Amino acid sequence: MLRLTNRLAIVPAVLWLLTIALAGAGRCDGIVTGGLDELVTGEVLGPNLLVNGDLHAGLKGWTLVDPACFSLDGSGSNASLRMQLPCGQQYPYAENAAQCPTGMYTISADIKTQNTIPPRVRAGARVRLLQVAQHKWAFTKAVSGTTDWATSEKAHVQVVDGSVGVFRAEALGEVTGTSWFKNFFVRRENPPALDTFLLYPNYRGLMFSDQSQVARVAIEVNPPENTTMAQLHVGLDLTDAAGKVLSTQKLSPPADGSMVATVDMTSLPPGKYRVQGYLEGPGNKRILTQSSYTIAKVGGATHDTMKAWIDENNIIHMGGKPRFVIGIYDTTGFANRASYFAPRLEAIAKAPINMMINYFLSNGKAEVIYPYTEAMAPLGIYYLASVNAFFPEMKPYPRWARISGVGPDEVITQYAKALAGDSHVVGYYTCDECASEVQPRTFHQYSLIKQNDPGSITFAVENLPGEYKYWRDTVDVLGVDPYVIGSTKDMSNVGDVTRKIISAVHDARPVWVVIQFFRATMLSHFPTEQELHDMSWMAITEGARGVFYWSYGLRGLDWGKRDPVLRQQRYDELVNVTKGISALEPVLLAPDRPILSANSASGAVITKEKDLMDGSRYLISYNHSGSNVDASFTLRRPAHAVLVEGENRSVTPEPGGAEFKDTYAPFQAHVYKID
Structure with missing residues (x-):
């Protein structure tokens, strides 16, 4: 998503403390949650793939775009690559001879600088892995002002099929002065010997008594060096809260290493339990014990006390009923009265919006949100409070906390406690296109939210396909924002990335897709009503349980505010699209059931099939190709219309x-009602 600057007043601390006390009424204090207990044991880094990455052989293996920009400084173990700017190149770089094939990588270098950077400019020295052919890249954070060596690293860099990675040391932005690089690394990320993922329970480890009592765990085995799959087996322990082992399964992995194990917990009383997998090799020697999951068995009535929860079909329940999410990002200012927000929210509510995110309220304390949600309540809209990148070194960190020196744990704890009692704050927006480097801290943040507002949900949007899987246990709902208009001519990318992110979570967590509702550049265009329709239904066809639109305000719809007629016309087009989705909400909440026996355009025309209990049938579909397609659909039972x-x-x-x-x-995209 596009970043916005927040400008909110700091509300007096006395009012802040008072609102915490008032909000405590009606909280779901008795709910005990579970989920992943600690960060998983992840990838194992392979050897350095760079040619002469430590510069011990001078500049062998390195190509300098201009000797006036780069030179060798020192020799042997003290060698470094010196970058002197300005030089004869606008975009200076030094390139290594290594070429990295398809895979996931971690890139890094030690960097120090003595440079000058214009104010308010993100610039400095960095390293980058460029994908030749695909023209995509990933890079470390630009380093500036570091007079001593500092390691700059970027993990989970993906080189996709059909491309090759090329490593560069370079400058970003208008930098002058000197920078030095040494200890360059590019290392392949090899998967862990054992990977486990709790498929069900799929929401905070909560196993409600009115849902399935059988836990399911996805297991993937990757034989370590000098072992074969036949020599390995997986153990899966179920323990109680005191650590007593209640059952153990020993499983032999299939040839491809992937399987799903089940743990029947029907006979166990309510309480907390732990499921943990481990891998054993020859002689029953334990190779790796993976992080455990806590499962909390609770009564079915528990979810009736929660502001929001997610059922076993990945459907969110809020306001006491299941919903297909139709959300929008808003950029309203702030006030201490609901009447300030009401006119804008009423204008938004012309579309059947049921969920909202607002960046502009994230710089204030919780009492800024209360009048906003008070104005939402009559309109049936629920709110996700933005705690996006609430880390002190990042721009979105609340100004009041920065000024008063309040740490991030205290900020999240106070925020979640204060909002736990607001029935229209159903959760938290925790990351907006965050880099994977902040995933561990976001995982910790998630634990604080679960503890202080257990009857809620968290949502994050990620835009790097290679990093989706690292977020699957860090939030309750994972999102993606494929903004294709102005960046690519292939609108089917909306469907492709939706499919990828659902695959990354094994279709065991809800996925919501953010649809482009803005003009990306002056050379592109604002999405038409047909494009909004097609992109929305592409995501739904591929399995999205909700759609959001970015955005109602700045950099979005408000780019047309100088022409109020055009602005309203564009929003009316979104109203039309979302009304069409909302009208079919019961269909979208129903489970998929096959209605076709043949699709002549299979592969080009992607379908989702619904056979409802009342006998009605729906076919949701879209054309994945950039060409006209004629399709013939053969039904399992005849149609009249x-x-x-x-x-x-x-x-x-x-x-x-x-x-x-x-x-x-x-x-x-076409949606058919078949009678």
Whole structure:
């Protein structure tokens, strides 16, 4: 997402303490949650792949774009690469001879600087892995003002199929002065010998008594060096709160190393339990014990006391009923009265929005949010409080906390305690396109939120496909924001990344997709109503349990505020699209059931099938290709009529009713009601 600057007043501390006390009423204090207990044992780094990465052989293996920009400083173990700016190049770099094939990597270098950087400019020295062919890249944070050596590192750098990674040392921005690099590394990230992921319970480890009592664990085994799959087995222990082992399974992994284990907990009383996997090799020698998960068995009535919760079908419940999420990002200012917010929220509510995020309220304390949610309540809108990047070194860290020296743990604890009693604050927006480097701290933040507001949810949006899986136990709902208009001509990328992120969580966590509702550049265009429709239904077809739109305010819809007629026209188009989605909410909440026996355009036309208990059928679909496609669908049982939802037309079934045909424009989505 695009970053916004917050400008909120600091509300008096007395009012802050008073609101904490008032908000405590009605909190779900008795709820005990679980989930992943500690960070998993992750990838094992391989050897350095760079040619002469430590510069012990001078500049062998390095290509300098201009000798006036780079030179060798020192020799042997004291050698470093010196970058002197300005020089004859606008974008100076030194490139290593190594080429990195498809895979995941960690890149790093030690850097020190003596340079001058213009104010308010992100600039400095860094290293980067560039994907030749794909023209994508990942880089370390730019270093500046460090007069002593500091290690700069970036993990989970992905080189995708069809490309090759090229390593560079370079400058970012308008930098003058001298920078030095040494100890360059590019290391492949090899998967851990054992990876476990709790598929169910899928929400905070909560196993409600009115849902399945069988836990499911995804297991992946990667044989260590000098071992074979046949020599390995996986142990899975179930223990009680006191650490007593209640059961142990010994599993032999299949040839591909992937399997799903089940743990039947039906006979166990309510309480906390722990599931933990470990890998054993020859002679039953333990190779790796992976991080454990806590499962909390609770009564079915527990979820009735929660502001929000997620059921076993990855559907969120809020306001006492299941919902398909239709959300929007807003950039309203702040006030201490609901009447200030009401007109704007009423304008937003012309679309059937049921969830909202607002960056501009994240710089104040909780009492700034109360009048906002008070104005939302009559409109049926719920709120995710933004705690995005609440880390002291980051710009979004609340100003009041920075000034008063309050640490991040105390900020999150106070925030969650104060908002736990607000029934319309259903959760927290914890990361907006955060780098994987902050995932461990966000995981810790999540534990504080679960402790202080257990009846809530957390949501984060990530935009790097190679990093999706690292967030799967760090939030309750994972999101992605494929902004394609102005960045690519292939709108099917919306469907592709939705599919990738759902795969990363094994379809065992909800995924919400953020749809582009802004003009990316002056050379691009604002999404049309047809594009909003197609992108939204692409995400839904691929399995999204909610859609958000960025954004109602700055850098979004308000780019057209100089023309109020155009601004309203654009929002009316979103209203039309979201009303079409909302009208089919019961269909979207129903489980998928097959209705087709054949799809002539399979591969090009992607489908989701719904066979409802009342006998009605729906086919949700989109054209993945950039060409026109004619498709013929064969039904499992005949149809009398086929209505194309939202298009004011119908399709006549072929004689006998077992087949119907339709045409798709490039990337077009159709939703059919089949009677």
